[in-house]
Amino acid sequence: MEKRVTFGGGVLPYLLVLPQMIITAVFFLWPASQAVYQSVQLPDPFGLSTTFVWLDNFKFLLSDRYYLESFQTTAVFSVAVTVLSMGLALLFAVMADGVIRGASTHKTLLIWPYAVAPAIAGVVWLFLFNPSIGVVAFYLKYAGYHWNHVLNANEAMLLVVVAAAWKQISYNFLFFLAGLQAIPRSLIEAAAIDGAGGWHRFRTITFPLLSPTTFFLLVVNIVYAFFDTFGIIHTVTAGGPERATMILVYKVYADGFVGQDLGSSAAQSVILMVIVAALTVVQFRFIERRVHY
Amino acid sequence: MAAISIRQLRKSYGKTEVIHGIDVEIEAGEFIVIVGPSGCGKSTFLRMVAGLEAVTAGTISIDGHPVNDVEPKDRDIAMVFQTYALYPHMTVHNNMAYGLKIAGLPASEIDERVQRAAKMLELSEFLPRKPRQLSGGQRQRVAMGRAIVRNPRVFLFDEPLSNLDAKLRVQMRLEIKHLQRSLGTTSLYVTHDQVEAMTLADRLIVMNEGIAEQINTPMRVYDHPASVFVADFIGSPAMNFLAGRVTANGDAVELDSGSVLRADGWSLGADTGRAVTIGIRPENLRQVAAGDADLTLQVVAIETLGADTLAHGFAVGNGRTGQAPNKMKDNVAVRLPGNSQIAEGEKLALRIADGMLHLFDAATGKRLGDG
Numbered sequence: 001m002e003k004r005v006t007f008g009g010g011v012l013p014y015l016l017v018l019p020q021m022i023i024t025a026v027f028f029l030w031p032a033s034q035a036v037y038q039s040v041q042l043p044d045p046f047g048l049s050t051t052f053v054w055l056d057n058f059k060f061l062l063s064d065r066y067y068l069e070s071f072q073t074t075a076v077f078s079v080a081v082t083v084l085s086m087g088l089a090l091l092f093a094v095m096a097d098g099v100i101r102g103a104s105t106h107k108t109l110l111i112w113p114y115a116v117a118p119a120i121a122g123v124v125w126l127f128l129f130n131p132s133i134g135v136v137a138f139y140l141k142y143a144g145y146h147w148n149h150v151l152n153a154n155e156a157m158l159l160v161v162v163a164a165a166w167k168q169i170s171y172n173f174l175f176f177l178a179g180l181q182a183i184p185r186s187l188i189e190a191a192a193i194d195g196a197g198g199w200h201r202f203r204t205i206t207f208p209l210l211s212p213t214t215f216f217l218l219v220v221n222i223v224y225a226f227f228d229t230f231g232i233i234h235t236v237t238a239g240g241p242e243r244a245t246m247i248l249v250y251k252v253y254a255d256g257f258v259g260q261d262l263g264s265s266a267a268q269s270v271i272l273m274v275i276v277a278a279l280t281v282v283q284f285r286f287i288e289r290r291v292h293y
Numbered sequence: 294m295a296a297i298s299i300r301q302l303r304k305s306y307g308k309t310e311v312i313h314g315i316d317v318e319i320e321a322g323e324f325i326v327i328v329g330p331s332g333c334g335k336s337t338f339l340r341m342v343a344g345l346e347a348v349t350a351g352t353i354s355i356d357g358h359p360v361n362d363v364e365p366k367d368r369d370i371a372m373v374f375q376t377y378a379l380y381p382h383m384t385v386h387n388n389m390a391y392g393l394k395i396a397g398l399p400a401s402e403i404d405e406r407v408q409r410a411a412k413m414l415e416l417s418e419f420l421p422r423k424p425r426q427l428s429g430g431q432r433q434r435v436a437m438g439r440a441i442v443r444n445p446r447v448f449l450f451d452e453p454l455s456n457l458d459a460k461l462r463v464q465m466r467l468e469i470k471h472l473q474r475s476l477g478t479t480s481l482y483v484t485h486d487q488v489e490a491m492t493l494a495d496r497l498i499v500m501n502e503g504i505a506e507q508i509n510t511p512m513r514v515y516d517h518p519a520s521v522f523v524a525d526f527i528g529s530p531a532m533n534f535l536a537g538r539v540t541a542n543g544d545a546v547e548l549d550s551g552s553v554l555r556a557d558g559w560s561l562g563a564d565t566g567r568a569v570t571i572g573i574r575p576e577n578l579r580q581v582a583a584g585d586a587d588l589t590l591q592v593v594a595i596e597t598l599g600a601d602t603l604a605h606g607f608a609v610g611n612g613r614t615g616q617a618p619n620k621m622k623d624n625v626a627v628r629l630p631g632n633s634q635i636a637e638g639e640k641l642a643l644r645i646a647d648g649m650l651h652l653f654d655a656a657t658g659k660r661l662g663d664g
Contacts, residue, residue, distance in 0.1 A: 186376050192365045
């Protein structure tokens with residue numbers, strides 16, 4: 001029999017959900033509706049009046065070369081961040097799972113980067129790679145390589161990818177480790193007795209059994225790369241050089257708050273909102289159904 | 294089929310030794326059951342044979358070749374786990390075929406072997422299913438099937454029936470015995486269930502605290518338990534124990550209550566006056582007239598099982614410890630015919646069947662010499 005607390009009607013149940021409703025309304029519904037409203041408006045140069053322009057903002061965006069380039073940049077950036085952070089996190093988790101001595105120290109150290117705020121993470125990596133004063137850049141110069149992400153687009157992309165992935169490894173590591181530890185030891189032992197070597201066991205038993213975790217992290221990491229990396233981009237490259245690291249979420253900021261094109265910025269937000277909604281739907285659909293054994 | 298030879302096998306975790314030197318020679322095709330209470334080291338012992346635990350000292354040889362440093366996959370063994378350890382993301386067919394695929398057998402032979410094993414275990418219709426779509430008994434059979442298809446030299450069973458309900462357990466017990474007999478594969482089977490141990494084993498290894506207390510056939514273990522521990526562990530209800538000592542002329546034992554029991558067939562000449570623990574199986578006691586009694590039972594509880602009636606109580610004037618009987622500790626059980634009319638609170642006059650005494654040293658718990 002299901003145990004469930006029931007309320008005898010009246011105002012109490014409404015009071016109890018009220019705080020959550022208020023938070024949702026103030027921090028999501030209101031700004032979201034503002035974004036939708038703004039996305040069909042065109043303000044005059046002084047911001048004193050706005051004109052209703054139907055979907056002109058969207059039409060303009062979809063024919064804007066810079067916006068379409070930003071889509072490409074975002075795709076490259078998110079795929080790189082996701083693959084790098086999940087790959088390394090899985091590697092670390094598998095290794096940490098096998099560690100017996102000092103296991104908790106290993107785990108604690110691996111979790112630390114998660115506690116670093118994105119902007120701080122960006123600054124840390126910036127200090128390491130700053131072309132004039134960065135430690136790593138200094139040694140690269142010794143090795144004969146002139147690192148300059150301020151001018152070189154590929155280096156700029158590499159740097160923000162590494163910084164963003166570095167911060168997310170901890171999170172992925174935690175989930176992978178928990179996933180690994182949830183796999184019964186006897187399964188691995190059975191596979192060992194069945195004749196499977198280490199790599200074969202990982203490929204045919206461990207990795208398939210991790211697939212729910214992997215898929216969950218895949219979605220979370222894409223969302224992370226899309227939205228939560230603003231701070232890193234802002235501190236490290238500010239979208240440059242020449243828009244090489246201008247991901248969608250940074251372009252919203254750059255166009256809206258720097259370029260003062262509020263209509264276009266709002267339209268971009270609405271497009272991002274649609275993307276995140278789609279990702280969420282995919283996640284729920286698949287996690288509930290396909291990716292289970 | 295393979296013979297297994299185990300010499301002075303020891304296992305330590307850090308400084309704690311959990312297995313203290315086990316020696317046993319297992320013949321090809323033998324069914325050995327390792328039985329003992331929780332924490333006696335029986336699973337560790339099996340896992341060392343499997344290669345899942347490192348051996349601290351001693352040797353394990355299969356067919357004359359030491360395998361201490363051989364990986365599990367190269368030992369040519371198959372193991373059935375308590376939790377079955379089926380691969381949840383694979384169908385029954387693939388679960389059984391997994392080891393064969395790794396061994397690199399041709400697909401046609403893999404399929405033939407799987408089909409044959411599935412037929413033997415009545416699993417044919419379940420081959421396309423996933424483990425979660427099967428009942429406990431079916432999963433158990435898949436685990437067996439996975440072991441059978443590989444046609445290994447040795448089967449290892451780690452409490453394979455503990456997760457099944459009582460009825461299914463009896464059925465699977467018979468199936469395992471039948472399978473082992475028809476395949477003739479050397480088997481090691483770990484259990485804490487003495488009924489499984491008695492019914493399955495060619496020979497039993499009774500383990501206690503990391504020591505093999507006795508290694509012998511089930512009936513020999515039952516009739517000649519080597520120690521108080523074995524006598525107490527094997528048999529249900531457990532053997533009754535009473536305190537006493539060997540009489541002056543060495544041909545009898547005297548209970549604390551004053552009754553004297555003849556110890557025919559025991560050579561106790563060297564033990565006169567020695568304090569002993571006297572063991573009597575519940576079925577070796579029968580009800581007699583008061584004058585012929587060896588001991589008197591104060592009945593505390595009665596269990597009617599249909600075929601038998603068990604009377605529990607304590608022996609008047611005689612405990613296990615040499616002191617006045619303690620109701621909880623010095624329980625004496627008697628197996629009487631099912632139609633016995635007895636009541637709680639009654640006193641029963643009981644006589645021990647001739648020659649059905651077990652004598653153990655009161656201090657060490659070891660069986661005394663009985664020729």
